[in-house]
Amino acid sequence: MLSISVSSFSQKKKAEAEIKDIMKDLDVAGLSVVVVKHNKIIYTNCFGFQDIESNKVLKENALFRIASISKSFSATSIMQLVEAGKLSLSDDFSNLVGFKVRNPKFPNTVITLKMVMSHTSSINDSQGYFNLDSINPDKSRDFAKCYNDYAPGAGYEYCNLNYNMIGAVIEKTSGERFDQYIKGHVLDPLGLYGGYCVDSLDKSRFATLYEYDSLSRKLTPAPMAYEPRSELIKNYTMGYSTPVFSPTGGMKISATDLAKYMMMHMNYGQYNGVKIISKESALTMQTKVSEGEGGYGLALRGSHDLIQGKAMMGHTGSAYGLSSAMFFEPNEKFGIVVITNGSNPAYLPGGNDINAVLRKTINCLYSNFIK
Template sequence: MKHCLFILLLTGLLLGNATAQGPIENDLLKLMQQYQAIGLSVAVVKDNKIIYNKSFGYKNSNDKTIIQNTDIFRIASISKSFTATSLMQLVEAGKLSLDDEVSKLTGFKVNNPKYPDVPITLRMILSHTSSINDKNGYFSLDAINPGKNPNWAQCYNDYKPGEGYQYCNLNFNLAGSILEKFSGEQFDQYVKNHILNPLNLYGGYNVDSLDRNRLVPLYEFNDSTKIFEAAPAAYASPKAKLANYTRGYNTPVFSPTGGMKISALDLAKYMMMHMNYGSSNGVQIISEASSRTMQTKLSDKENYGLALWSTNQLIDGITMTGHTGSAYGLYSIMFFQPEQKFGFVAITNGCIPRYKKSTVALLYDAVNTLYNGMVK
């Protein structure tokens, strides 16, 4: 599916947002036009309350469907925090430890051959300090399993585990498989039963368990042709792969590294749980100690903790904690300030991917617009 950018944008903004009012919403619409965004959904938390939730533009640019606040997106790498949060629950229950060796948890060797005596721990894979990389891909654990792949050693970098940082999706697909093995539940069901349902959130990792009418299609910008192309693989059914599913090994089917589907509003509610160090509306998801562990950096290079990282480059002079996501043309951002009790979620299903301070420019500008207009 291909679309002329200018016509798509102009039509989407005019028809999809005719009722938008106020200078902030006008500024957001201008940003969408500037970055030729197809759609945008945002939520704002201030004083520990959600004060704003709005969606703009097209959900489906082909049939001109407009995004609703109840629609859900695949949020890409923000999903990693759901995986880490789930594992922290198992740590609290005494089922495993952050310092457990991953080899013992997975049942196959996960060990950098350049440092055979240095164990890779659960803490390392959750903080991207494991020395593991994505050179062999990350959609199957066969990539790193010596019993399945003769080129398994390519999955490891030259530096010592625990002493370097490289963002790696395979880390979190390994983590998801560990969650399955030690929880006794299928990955998607565990997250639903122990995070989403207690917080009364609609979403999940298994697309077949969700209302497909609420899924927001994603569009990748083709830099060569200068057009957006639909990315249906983002919501591909796992049904065929589940026919021969081995729990604790085939977990990448659900993409613990990037496969959560949720609305901006419900993601903001989830964000508030982390902002309040593990609890929200009287519901305790993880302990304060576990929450602070997730938010405490292990890597000075990226200020990365366990699936959450800190930055002072998003809003000048303020340190924010959260995560970003990008996949299939989608870009997402979830950042909060735990002491001052404010935060932002912004998700687009397609835009021109320019960057400001390592953040997609549309989301960077949208967050600053919302901060200056609603929080500051």
């Protein structure tokens, strides 16, 4: 793999030896990493396998379903629509999504777009999040179970249903299908290859995702990660079928292209001369709304203990055995992307929000290439 610019050959070798030890200790299938320093990608590398069964070595152009980091693409799109005057973060979410979204325990409290984006909506995933019927009072008798006992705005609970509804709002507001909106307004302007529609991507580039059995220490393929859902898409209802694409977790992209996207947020909405959102919008996404997960903003969260002494901003993802992390320091202009397609998902003592593979690898890369 290409090392674009490293501080020294010995540091590179030391980092790679440490990473191989991490992979061995934590049964990692494959690992893709990118380091950004002084606002430039200085190091990219891949380790292990893209597909274990066929002995296919992981390559830099491999596409991963990155799980919850995907939410930030939806939030970025919402901020574009806010800037266009089509939405306001204070809008009543019921009016945006097309059915009543009210916590029945607090019927007079409006649930706003900002509450949904910041996981302070009082909505939960207890009834599932793969379709919107679960929370639609016209479709489900159990819709009330989707709400917690506290008032909207008064607490935090991470909720995937929030962002599958956000995807539907993007469609209703823009008039474009969710996956096509993201491609046309975020990915293409930045020159990135990826997306939410499996049938629109080169399947040979997908990194097989592996779920881990802690008893046998075996990795088992999770083919549902790239289920195309072609028939469901053929019978698609705009503004309602959106969870088919999983706005909450379904982005497929390489680590290198994810790092370029990260640099856009690190530079407050711009990358390589292309403006995706305004500085004001970028800062809004990075400003904590609650204390959840190190300080949760709008699909971006803080972390003050990931790298000692550094206030990092970013997001993690975990699904189908994959673990992903995208964190940056906007003032010092450095950032790190780490993605594994399968590993022991163990956590270090006191670090129960980001697993051991991600923590150890991020700190290895920071120590060897940035510090």
